[in-house]
Amino acid sequence: MKNSKFVFDKLSEVFEKGLITSKDLGNEIFNILRSKRDEIVFKMKLTSKDEFEVLAKRVENLENKIAKLKQTKTKTVVKKKIKRVKKS
Template identity: 75%
Template sequence: MKNSKFVIEKLAKLFEQGLVSSKDIANEIMTILKSKRDEIVFKMKLTSKDEFEVLSKRVENLENKIDKLKSTKKKKIKKAKRS
């Protein structure tokens, strides 16, 4: 219940500030959720802050590489000629 109140308060602040475009709202919601996720991970003491940052960058890089491979794989498909 406490977390839902937090999210609702953040959304109310966004509307008060006049952020109207959907991209701005979506980006702001994502940053709020990421910060709450980071907070929870740090409270659980799973990893140190430095390790978490390094691992999150590695995951982000891997996701980017996967997206690039998917897009190039779709382009390279060619049908073989029959003789």
């Protein structure tokens, strides 16, 4: 019951803020779930808070690099020229 109350409280805060679009709502729900995940990890004491923040930053940097590589890969595929064969 406590968890459902937490979710309803967060959703009511979202509606109070006036977030209308589904993208904003999705981002807000994603942030809520991320914070709950962080709380669970801290409660389990798998890592210290400092270690967790460092590892989270590393993962974020890697995700950004992957996104950039995907963007450059799609750009290079589009820019390739078609070679024509000479007729003899």
